[in-house]
Amino acid sequence: MNDASSPPPLSRQQAGQLLQALRTEMCKAVIGQQAAIDDILTALIANGHVLVEGVPGLGKTLLVRALARCFGGDFGRIQFTPDLMPSDVTGHAVYDLASEQFKLRKGPVFTHLLLADEINRAPAKTQAALLEVMQERQVTLEGCALPVPQPFLVLATQNPIEQEGTYPLPEAELDRFMLKLRMDYPEAADEMALVRQVARSTRADMLEVAVLRPLLQAADVLALQQLASDLPLDEQVLDYAVRLVRRTRDWSGLTLGAGPRASIDLVRCGRARALLRGGDFVTPDDIKGCALAVLRHRVCLAPELDIEGLSVDRVLEQLLEQVAAPRP
């Protein structure tokens, strides 16, 4: 496992082409989820973690596996279960009888791309262990701080409809995720294509990701992240992003607004999205395009609207319709 310490020089044009190729490649495996693919690539470039939510069978895990397949770095997967312990995630010290010494056995978290499948099935202490790594990007084992390799991206999945035997992530821990994606049912035409493709597949019930080409190395991801962070951001666009987040705090449909970390993540996502579309600067559209994914898990819906049957997304959409876009 190598840390990509020196990213190769990459022009914006090359970056745009690379990302377009990556998106096209992923679309071969994940059919009808274009928005989710864009969001996951946004998180990859913005160096943030992603929580993917959706009912079973929509391809949450497939999406992550497709990204892992197109990514030449290391990929690890943890299936979260109620009996999973923190040491199963981070690693632990093992006594070696031959050398009569304790040896550190690193956990699956030491990887570039980590799939935390069904994260809400593990108890709070195990979730906290992972969330700590996400935040600190290092693991302390036996008093020794071990950094995780760069880039490091956690893609956690959870099923929103199953509440029995699950441990919902608290708001403070949800805040560690840069984006929360909601995967929805595909359109009819996409579903037709998907069914047709699966029916041809040698695997009985799932799409193949083996056919995808690895287009991206760990160093490329670091280079893309560097490029994104250098993209020009006009003061008015920055002001727009901050106004969007601040408005969540006094919006009467929400009992809990997003914090400053949301403003930071929104700007980072805006930059990543600008790079993804091949732009040379960030526009209000880039900010608005990822505002929903950045904010939806950081706000709490007012109980009366919850009773009315409204979703957080609908309330946030209404909020987005109220905040004035920049008009220089």
Added chain:
Amino acid sequence: MRLSDSVAVLHPRSPWEAMDFGMALARRHAGLLMLAWAIPAWPLLALLSLLLWESPGLALLIFWWLKPLGERLPLFILSRTLFGETPRLGESLRALPGLLRAEWLASLTQRRFNPTRSFDLPVLLLEGLAGKELWQRRAVLAACRGKRGAGWLTLVGLHLELALWLGLLAFLYLLLPAQAGVEFDWQQLLEDTPPDRLWLEHLTNGLYALVLMIWEPLYVAGGFGLYLNRRVHLEAWDLEAAFQRLRRRLGSATGILLLATGLVLAQLPGPAMAEPPASQASQTLGRQAARADIRAMLGQPPFSRREETTRWRFGDPAQVSDIESLPAVPADFVQRLAQALEVLLWLAVGSGAMLLAWRYRAWLAAFAGRRTPAARRAPPRPPGHSAPRPAASPTLPADIATQAERLWAEDPGQALALLYHGLLERLREDYQLPLSEADTEGEILRRVRRLERPELQHLAETLIRHWQNFAYGRHLPPAAVKDELLSAWRARFGSGSPA
């Protein structure tokens, strides 16, 4: 009835102990009591089920209504058992018709919902009273909280029956095989049972009868215990039983001789004590003096107990206040003031109710009213947030294209801004696009694309692209763009001023 033959120790008990005593008595003969209850009841339920196969609920209601009649046989057995004459099952069943005749109609009508039924039944059945005598006897037994505990016994019994029945229903549901294909939901419970499920309803009625078979004898025994306890309190049955046992033990001549000697010795004067001589005055006490002495004695402890309490109470209009210093307030004024206060209070209550209804109207609409599905309704606009306003444009010149051309040489950015705001104005005016302040450039372009006008779309895309390059990327537009944009603008909008 010889109290000395009682198989149980009779002595005054608390109501709870008395009920426990009755139930302990029932537990000794549980099998007999359950059979005696079940043998008439089960066939009756079966008959009702057959007759009312289509209406299992009605069958259960009738069966439940006849419950008081089923309590008589267990009571008969318990009353015999107490004095060691436990009847056999056949003998008990032969007594049943006679037991059912006593006041059966009253038991099923006016006294059906009597909460102290278990206590009143022994009075009717064991004392053989009827009419006014029965009523008076019950009054005597109920005096001084004599029935204490009987109501609680019924209430607890009601809940116990329900809990056991629901438990058995759940158990039955768990035992149903998957092949039976019985799937319940709450909605179905409120609807008519389909014909192919009637057997299941009747089976649940049977489960209720099973619960009663266990509980009813215990209930009757609890009431019987309370009744016995009341008799012990009122008639000193415990003493009577003790005397009867004593008489039996001392039945011989020696015993009588000893008793007589004891009684004679008890009449002998006591030893002479050094007492003060009685005063002469007391010997010549008159009637008046005696009354005064008695009154004085009654005014002292332990015959009287004085205590002072202070509390608020409503004044008695009949009593004249002894406080003369207060100014006299006209009664009419006080009456009017009270009425005004009452009106104000009612107004406050009404206003509070209306305020609550208004405050929680969403909840009321959700839970009490008919709602349209939320998915079809727009989200309610939070208070304090106005509707999106149309995009405000700076004051535009009459001829936008000419003005922009003039500005381009000095400040291309300013010229682009003018053209961009002019475009927004024209889109609102000429094409009725509902643009708001919150619309970004991308959203405006999407709206333009929906108009399906290629020239307008091309102009908007070019202008907005260059405008964004300048506004957010600080890239000046190339010189060639000027002519392209201005000619396209003039071709589309002419001078550019609103018509």
